[in-house]
Amino acid sequence: xxxxxxxxxxxxxxxxxxxxxxxxxxxxxxxxxxxxxxxxxxxxxxxxxxxxxxxxxxxxxxxxxxxxxxxxxxxxxxxxxxxxxxxxxxxxxxxxxxxxxxxxxxxxxxxxxxxxxxxxxxxxxxxxxxxxxxxxxxxxxxxxxxxxxxxxxxxxxxxxxxxxxxxxxxxxxxxxxxxxxxxxxxxxxxxxxxxxxxxxxxxxxxxxxxxxxxxxxxxxxxxxxxxxxxxxxxxxxxxxxxxxxxxxxxxxxxxxxxxxxxxxxxxxxxxxxxxxxxxxxxxxxxxxxxxxxxxxxxxxxxxxxxxxxxxxxxxxxxxxxxxxxxxxxxxxxxxxxxxxxxxxxxxxxxxxxxxxxxxxxxxxxxxxxxxxxxxxxxxxxxxxxxxxxxxxxxxxxxxxxxxxxxxxxxxxx
Amino acid sequence: xxxxxxxxxxxxxxxxxxxxxxxxxxxxxxxxxxxxxxxxxxxxxxxxxxxxxxxxxxxxxxxxxxxxxxxxxxxxxxxxxxxxxxxxxxxxxxxxxxxxxxxxxxxxxxxxxxxxxxxxxxxxxxxxxxxxxxxxxxxxxxxxxxxxxxxxxxxxxxxxxxxxxxxxxxxxxxxxxxxxxxxxxxxxxxxxxxxxxxxxxxxxxxxxxxxxxxxxxxxxxxxxxxxxxxxxxxxxxxxxxxxxxxxxxxxxxxxxxxxxxxxxxxxxxxxxxxxxxxxxxxxxxxxxxxxxxxxxxxxxxxxxxxxxxxxxxxxxxxxxxxxxxxxxxxxxxxxxxxxxxxxxxxxxxxxxxxxxxxxxxxxxxxxxxxxxxxxxxxxxxxxxxxxxxxxxxxxxxxxxxxxxxxxxxxxxx
Numbered sequence: 072x073x074x075x076x077x078x079x080x081x082x083x084x085x086x087x088x089x090x091x092x093x094x095x096x097x098x099x100x101x102x103x104x105x106x107x108x109x110x111x112x113x114x115x116x117x118x119x120x121x122x123x124x125x126x127x128x129x130x131x132x133x134x135x136x137x138x139x140x141x142x143x144x145x146x147x148x149x150x151x152x153x154x155x156x157x158x159x160x161x162x163x164x165x166x167x168x169x170x171x172x173x174x175x176x177x178x179x180x181x182x183x184x185x186x187x188x189x190x191x192x193x194x195x196x197x198x199x200x201x202x203x204x205x206x207x208x209x210x211x212x213x214x215x216x217x218x219x220x221x222x223x224x225x226x227x228x229x230x231x232x233x234x235x236x237x238x239x240x241x242x243x244x245x246x247x248x249x250x251x252x253x254x255x256x257x258x259x260x261x262x263x264x265x266x267x268x269x270x271x272x273x274x275x276x277x278x279x280x281x282x283x284x285x286x287x288x289x290x291x292x293x294x295x296x297x298x299x300x301x302x303x304x305x306x307x308x309x310x311x312x313x314x315x316x317x318x319x320x321x322x323x324x325x326x327x328x329x330x331x332x333x334x335x336x337x338x339x340x341x342x343x344x345x346x347x348x349x350x351x352x353x354x355x356x357x358x359x360x361x362x363x364x365x366x367x368x369x370x371x372x373x374x375x376x377x378x379x380x381x382x383x384x385x386x387x388x389x390x391x392x393x394x395x396x397x398x399x400x401x402x403x404x405x406x407x408x409x410x411x412x413x414x415x416x417x418x419x420x421x422x423x424x425x426x427x428x429x430x431x432x433x434x435x436x437x438x439x440x441x442x443x444x445x446x447x448x449x450x451x452x453x454x455x456x457x458x459x460x461x462x463x464x465x466x467x468x469x470x471x472x473x474x475x476x477x478x479x480x481x482x483x484x
Numbered sequence: 485x486x487x488x489x490x491x492x493x494x495x496x497x498x499x500x501x502x503x504x505x506x507x508x509x510x511x512x513x514x515x516x517x518x519x520x521x522x523x524x525x526x527x528x529x530x531x532x533x534x535x536x537x538x539x540x541x542x543x544x545x546x547x548x549x550x551x552x553x554x555x556x557x558x559x560x561x562x563x564x565x566x567x568x569x570x571x572x573x574x575x576x577x578x579x580x581x582x583x584x585x586x587x588x589x590x591x592x593x594x595x596x597x598x599x600x601x602x603x604x605x606x607x608x609x610x611x612x613x614x615x616x617x618x619x620x621x622x623x624x625x626x627x628x629x630x631x632x633x634x635x636x637x638x639x640x641x642x643x644x645x646x647x648x649x650x651x652x653x654x655x656x657x658x659x660x661x662x663x664x665x666x667x668x669x670x671x672x673x674x675x676x677x678x679x680x681x682x683x684x685x686x687x688x689x690x691x692x693x694x695x696x697x698x699x700x701x702x703x704x705x706x707x708x709x710x711x712x713x714x715x716x717x718x719x720x721x722x723x724x725x726x727x728x729x730x731x732x733x734x735x736x737x738x739x740x741x742x743x744x745x746x747x748x749x750x751x752x753x754x755x756x757x758x759x760x761x762x763x764x765x766x767x768x769x770x771x772x773x774x775x776x777x778x779x780x781x782x783x784x785x786x787x788x789x790x791x792x793x794x795x796x797x798x799x800x801x802x803x804x805x806x807x808x809x810x811x812x813x814x815x816x817x818x819x820x821x822x823x824x825x826x827x828x829x830x831x832x833x834x835x836x837x838x839x840x841x842x843x844x845x846x847x848x849x850x851x852x853x854x855x856x857x858x859x860x861x862x863x864x865x866x867x868x869x870x871x872x873x874x875x876x877x878x879x880x881x882x883x884x885x886x887x888x889x890x891x892x893x894x895x896x897x
Contacts, residue, residue, distance in 0.1 A: 093734050094703040126536050290507040321506050
């Protein structure tokens, strides 16, 4: 049976029984060496236990937990909306399976009004956030800019002399943060020879071919990226920018990114669990996609962003940093990238500004990882997914109208 | 400079600067592929971050923490004792460096009276416990025996049909628990071709030689162990027994050992941090040595054993299970093993009974990992170490008289 016709129910990792049994029978075993953790449908099991496949560091929580009040509502499941591509009518409840949702939580005015876990993901299971990781890194970078520790106008060659001969050299920090760099690096997840494929090999996320002689880690990979075009002209989504950004943040702080993440985000925001941060072979955290938090901690980060940086114990993220992000990036630079479902969108400091003039913004990762923040609706949605398609936008035709339907419903009372 | 002449100070991982720098300079990088995490002096860095080198599972703590009162005393450092081998006089304070101690904590009547962290080990850093892991597994097995879920007289072939053709087949569960099995398996850590070397390859703890065609995981390795002699006659320390025991515990409970460890020990004992449990390529936790707790959680386990199974919230481990362990194993079976520093000792359910008729017992791991419990002195000592010698007994000539000196000192008031 080809994988394509599996839906969320037939591919449910609990039904599939991946890794069940002591030992699991041969057909149910997943192996890093076969990249089972990175392909459908086996990734539906692996995404909530990536540390079992890869080396990882602990992002430590603090002592106090940000308690989230809970008052569950049962009126969301029946909410109806129309998909953006084929105009189907779906309910919110139906949309969860349509999107291969592993876990989803809705916060309204800071209260948990909806929380569901599917497959083998649980409240206390960290799940890979993929590119939602970028928004954490971008927010920390904005904090350092606000503190005067980083100059957004500085060329990368000055911040990281190791990249003086790379395509990043004459890009500014701001261009890296906003992904308006012009680089010979393709973000095609289906092509092992693309830039992202090569970087994935370098960082050990996927197994290397026999005789592999490429870069042995991300530090060695980044200097090989070449320039292609002129920096600053248009937005192009390339994960290598975030690896550079994470490196800059770490060097600025004089400590590894997992430690910075703990000090700047995990402890101040009262996260309830440690997070796992996947590491490359030289111990560099995978800044572009390697963070694994639990769902509620993803939601806490979103709520703090909605509250202009306020956490449970006062200002945790500088208000000016949040303001800089929410002001958005250049729409003119964003438009040529051609995101059908994000008209009038932009990208700023590793965050996506959403269409609709509601001020909504989002952290987005492949396979459906999301933080969606709609300040007008006092709404935060946190979601983990294991969609078969490795694209951040794979869920948009279903997810975006679903999120908007919830926002409107909440605004209507 | 050969490694041998490095002492605890010159090999301090902080001084050595392993993995420091972004990136670390080539001479300071540690790699799993070179087994840097398993050899002196680089292991002094790696032992408190093994999850950064290997796949691991989370052993989840519960919600409530067992608070340990703290009342530090400054009279221990000057305590004097005489080493058992060369008759040197040392102070307790001096003994810490002599033993390459990474972290040590002394509980007296449940109060922390001494707590020190060295090198790069900290209060919130999990450290590999090596064979101290075995005592956790043995205690859980004793609990299952007390609950009637496991029969200590059952032959292994009945409990694990996969081992029906192995040397374990006609051994009883009790013989596996007490390591009185007779097997063709050598525990020589310096010989890559020994039983422990082959098992280490199978579980992926150390890198495999090119073209390796041996067992791909522990499940595949254990059936290859052959019988040598008669079971039940004498104690011989072999880690493969604990792998079998962990497998039996997991099968009995119908869940993986990391989950059982969380439910049976970590949650009921109010551990303050999650632990990391190293996994083999098929996700089997390394029952013989792969648990990485923080020091205080090691101490909590020791304290519960001292208190006949009582934790912060009542009986956490069946009193009868603790009683069975503290009754000790056969001294006649133990004596031929020739442990010079453990006269009148014995081994029971993965715990070591100490000499001296004080009822002291201990969990012991290579490179100095220890829980030492002296009920008469109302004393628990928890220690992590990174001694150059990979033996459980490498520290004994210094550690045993040091522990006894503390016990006597406390008993004298």
